[in-house]
Amino acid sequence: MLVLRVVLGLTMAAHGYNKFFGxxxxxxTAGWFDxxxxxxxxxxxxxxxSTEMAAGLGLAVGLxxxxxAAGFVALMFTAYWTVHRKNGFFIVKDGYEYNLVLAVVAVAIAGFGAGKYSLDYLLFGWDGIGAYLWGWWGLAIAAVLGLAGGIGQVLIFFRPPAPADAA
Incomplete structure (x- = not known):
């Protein structure tokens, strides 16, 4: 779990870093979003x-x-809906394959738990509050909170530009 968390988390954090400093x-990035x-x-x-960096680093250290993981889901749902869904599944055609894999793996990590080599285990163990950081609770928190965040962001802010040939 440590290897999976660190690789996935640092990959997402790198995307955030690139938005800030690339x-x-x-x-x-703002021009592209517009x-x-x-x-x-x-x-x-x-x-x-900020979400990519915070979610990435948080997942990497297992805090x-x-x-x-919910941050991953929200980010990937928003990317799926605003950019990739119209392109089909495969990433080679700018499809949503990558978004799906990142979101599902993040939810799976939340379900299985961060593992023994994580801040979750160090700070909370597997009992008490720690029991809500994995298993069905962890999975539900990641999936429901992430989807709510992503869907909310799309509903509130996404206004797709009119097609060029509609003018």
């Missing part, structure tokens, strides 16, 4: 980059694991 930085209908773009660039 080529184009937050302004480039172009796909997630307005205001700068707000969404900051939210996406309150269902919460960062």
């Amino acid at each position: 080529k184009g930085g937050l302004s480039g 172009s796909i209908g997630m307005k205001p773009g700068m707000f969404h660039a900051r939210v996406a980059a 309150l694991t269902p919460i960062p």
